[in-house]
Amino acid sequence: xxxxxxxxxxxDSIRDSELIHSLIESGIIGYEYFLADNEKDFKNFLETENIxxxxxxxxxxxxxxxxxxxxxxxxxxxxxxxxxxGAMGEDAxxxxxxxxxxxxxxxxxxDRLIPAIIRAMKEHELEIQRKQAEIDLKEKNEEIKAQNxxxxxxxxxxxxxxxxKEKQVTANKExxxxxxxxxxxxxxxxxxxxxxxxxxxxxxxSQLDETGLRYLNTISESTREMGNLIxxxxxxxxxxxAELQRTKINSKNMVTRLFKSLSDDYNGRNIEFNISxxxxxxxxxxxINQVWVNLISNALKYSRxxxxxxxxxxxxxxxxxxxxxxxxxxxxFDMKYADKLFGVFQRLHKARDFEGIGIGLANVNRIITRHxxxxxxxxxxxxxxxxxxxxxxx
Amino acid sequence: xNTEVKRILIVDDSPKDVELTIAALAxxxxxxxxxxxxxxxxxxxxxxxxxxxxxEIGNPAVILLDIKMPKMDGIEVLKHIRSxxxxxxxPVIMVTxxxxxxxxxxxxxxxxxxxxxxxxxxxxxxxxxxxxxxYWAVINxxxxxxxx
Numbered sequence: 001x002x003x004x005x006x007x008x009x010x011x012d013s014i015r016d017s018e019l020i021h022s023l024i025e026s027g028i029i030g031y032e033y034f035l036a037d038n039e040k041d042f043k044n045f046l047e048t049e050n051i052x053x054x055x056x057x058x059x060x061x062x063x064x065x066x067x068x069x070x071x072x073x074x075x076x077x078x079x080x081x082x083x084x085x086g087a088m089g090e091d092a093x094x095x096x097x098x099x100x101x102x103x104x105x106x107x108x109x110x111d112r113l114i115p116a117i118i119r120a121m122k123e124h125e126l127e128i129q130r131k132q133a134e135i136d137l138k139e140k141n142e143e144i145k146a147q148n149x150x151x152x153x154x155x156x157x158x159x160x161x162x163x164x165k166e167k168q169v170t171a172n173k174e175x176x177x178x179x180x181x182x183x184x185x186x187x188x189x190x191x192x193x194x195x196x197x198x199x200x201x202x203x204x205x206s207q208l209d210e211t212g213l214r215y216l217n218t219i220s221e222s223t224r225e226m227g228n229l230i231x232x233x234x235x236x237x238x239x240x241x242a243e244l245q246r247t248k249i250n251s252k253n254m255v256t257r258l259f260k261s262l263s264d265d266y267n268g269r270n271i272e273f274n275i276s277x278x279x280x281x282x283x284x285x286x287x288i289n290q291v292w293v294n295l296i297s298n299a300l301k302y303s304r305x306x307x308x309x310x311x312x313x314x315x316x317x318x319x320x321x322x323x324x325x326x327x328x329x330x331x332x333f334d335m336k337y338a339d340k341l342f343g344v345f346q347r348l349h350k351a352r353d354f355e356g357i358g359i360g361l362a363n364v365n366r367i368i369t370r371h372x373x374x375x376x377x378x379x380x381x382x383x384x385x386x387x388x389x390x391x392x393x394x
Numbered sequence: 395x396n397t398e399v400k401r402i403l404i405v406d407d408s409p410k411d412v413e414l415t416i417a418a419l420a421x422x423x424x425x426x427x428x429x430x431x432x433x434x435x436x437x438x439x440x441x442x443x444x445x446x447x448x449x450e451i452g453n454p455a456v457i458l459l460d461i462k463m464p465k466m467d468g469i470e471v472l473k474h475i476r477s478x479x480x481x482x483x484x485p486v487i488m489v490t491x492x493x494x495x496x497x498x499x500x501x502x503x504x505x506x507x508x509x510x511x512x513x514x515x516x517x518x519x520x521x522x523x524x525x526x527x528x529y530w531a532v533i534n535x536x537x538x539x540x541x542x
Contacts, residue, residue: 180494184462188408188491191512191519195414198517 004030005121008045010056010068011084012037016107020055020084027114039063043071051079053120055113058085058092066099073100078127080120084113172241179237183230190230194223229345232359236344240366244284246394251278251324255313258292266300269309276314279322281391287367288391294360295326295387302354302385303330320393321373327386332379341377364389400531401427403454405437405471406489407463411512415458415489418523424531429454434466438474441481453484453539456530458523459506461490461497469500476505483537485530489523 005028011017017035024031034049036042039062045051054072056065065083072081083096083104093104102123103116201208201216208216252275259273281288296311303309306329315324333341333348340346342365347358361375364387368375372392379385402424406412412430419425429450431437439445441453457475461468468488475481487508488501501509510526513519 184491187512188411191491192408192410192414195410195417195519198520199414199417 004032005117006032006034006049006052007117008034008036008042008049008051008054009084010036010042010054010060010063010065012057012060016057016084016086020110020113023110023113024117028117039067042068046072046075051076053080053082053117053124055082055084055117058083058088058096066096069096069099069101078124080117080124082113082116082120084110175237175241179234183234186230187227190223190227194220197223228357232357236359236363236366239287239290239363240370242284242287244287244370246282247285249281249283249285249288251281251315254289255292255296258289258296259311262293262296262300266304269304270307271300271309271311274310274312276312278313278315278324279317281322281324282394283371283391284367287370291364291367291389294364298360298387299326299328299330301330301356302332302349303328306330317393318390321390322393323388323390325386325388327384329384332381332383332385333377334381335379338377338379342375400424400455400536401429401452402527402531403429403431403437403440403457405431405434405457405463405468406460407433408460411460414519415523418520419527421520422524422527422532424527433463434468434471434474437471438466441475441478453481453536455485455536456526456534457484457486458489458526459486461488461492461501469497469504472501472504472506485534485536487526487530489526 007024009017009020011020017037021033021035024033032049034045034051036045037060042063046054054068056068058065065085069081072079077100080102081100083093083101084107085104086107088096088104088106096104102120105112105116197216197219201213205213255275255278259275263271263273299311300309303311308329310329312327313325315322317323331349331354337348340348342361343358344362345358346362347356349356365375368389368391372394373390375387375389377385377387402419404412404415406415409432416425416428416430419428429440429447431440436445436447437457437459440447440450443450459468459471468490472486472488475484475486482505485507486505487510488497488506489510489512490497491512493511498509508526510522513522
């Protein structure tokens with residue numbers, strides 16, 4: 001024991017107190033000794049000093065050990081309290097222990113005193129440690145309980161998310177099956193119409209005049225058109241549902257490669273293609289590829305009536321998004337109808353001027369929107385158009 | 395060398411598609427020995443020479459098999475054909491409107507010789523049938539009738 005033990009001694013005999021004090025002096029290394037011979041001083045010391053252990057006589061003139069014990073136990077239920085008494089009697093001793101005394105030492109056997117004090121202090125120390133351990137354990141338990149609650153909550157949320165995802169997957173599958181069978185069922189009659197019109201024109205052409213044959217031709221053309229529309233709708237629907245797999249995309253490589261393959265169909269045309277620095281994008285490789293295919297094809301298509309086709313592509317990072325643009329010097333469009341550009345089957349040019357279904361930009365819009373971005377365009381009739389889209393950097 | 399007449403078995407539940415197919419084959423003069431089965435059961439009836447085909451003889455040189463049919467679909471029919479040693483070797487071409495990868499894979503796994511999707515464009519369809527007919531019923535040597 002390396003800190004000073006504060007000993008409070010309740011004893012009215014000076015001789016006994018001196019004897020016991022000297023025993024303590026020789027037996028205990030660091031201590032402070034407080035002597036009280038009456039109730040008032042006893043209570044006072046107890047109050048003002050941080051007493052570690054009480055030694056008490058059994059009976060004093062105006063006070064007695066049991067009272068002192070009661071007082072001490074009321075305030076400090078765990079403080080070591082040793083009776084040091086001459087005449088105690090067995091019953092008194094037993095009573096004292098039952099009332100909570102830690103030990104008792106007889107005055108004519110004081111060799112037991114120091115060991116008793118040391119033992120009492122040790123047990124007290126252990127008791128304190130035990131109580132602290134209990135408190136720590138309780139705290140730890142509460143902590144674990146709280147964490148458990150947290151984990152249960154997280155689990156619940158994950159389960160919900162999972163169920164949501166499952167629902168979506170099922171819905172997608174159903175939609176896919178529906179789209180497939182719809183397009184399927186629509187194709188068969190188309191094939192029949194086209195087929196029998198063809199037979200008609202082969203077998204019965206002699207019975208038909210020029211107009212009749214032209215009518216048949218128109219029917220064939222229309223069935224072909226309808227076939228394309230069905231295909232386009234299917235593709236559009238698929239793009240709306242496909243899982244987005246985001247990776248880093250080297251836009252410059254993608255655009256350069258696409259331009260090469262798309263412009264192969266335009267040999268003989270004077271095409272100038274300028275790509276300035278293109279930042280990488282975060283997106284689904286297949287879908288973003290489709291976006292560029294549509295935009296570049298459009299740029300090439302709508303500028304084919306110009307002597308020289310000039311297409312500029314560029315991009316930059318702005319805050320949390322990457323913006324790309326493609327500018328052509330082609331037919332352009334009337335800004336009045338700009339909001340129709342990205343609609344499904346919407347066209348701003350006559351079919352006889354520029355063929356097309358009107359699904360390309362709708363696809364672009366769908367894909368970019370699914371990426372969390374936006375697309376828009378600027379143009380002037382006869383003076384080209386610029387298409388913009390952005391994707392989050394994420 | 396087998397110089398006998400090359401029969402073409404068409405298995406398809408759509409009479410319109412059948413008529414268009416026959417018209418296409420006719421352009422290559424292949425329409426004379428065309429047999430039509432309107433579903434899987436009839437196809438097997440023909441192969442096993444029972445039911446309405448009880449009086450027929452000989453194996454077809456090639457089978458044009460649709461997939462989407464009622465009762466027994468084309469995949470089922472293909473399975474049957476390939477599991478019988480009498481018919482195992484007959485060339486089977488899936489001529490079907492199904493573009494589904496699942497059907498494609500199953501067909502090839504079960505031993506189809508070819509898989510053609512009926513195009514919407516009738517010119518393409520006719521061309522395909524003509525080419526197929528020309529190849530399988532004229533140029534190609536069908537397996538001998540009773541090989542194992």
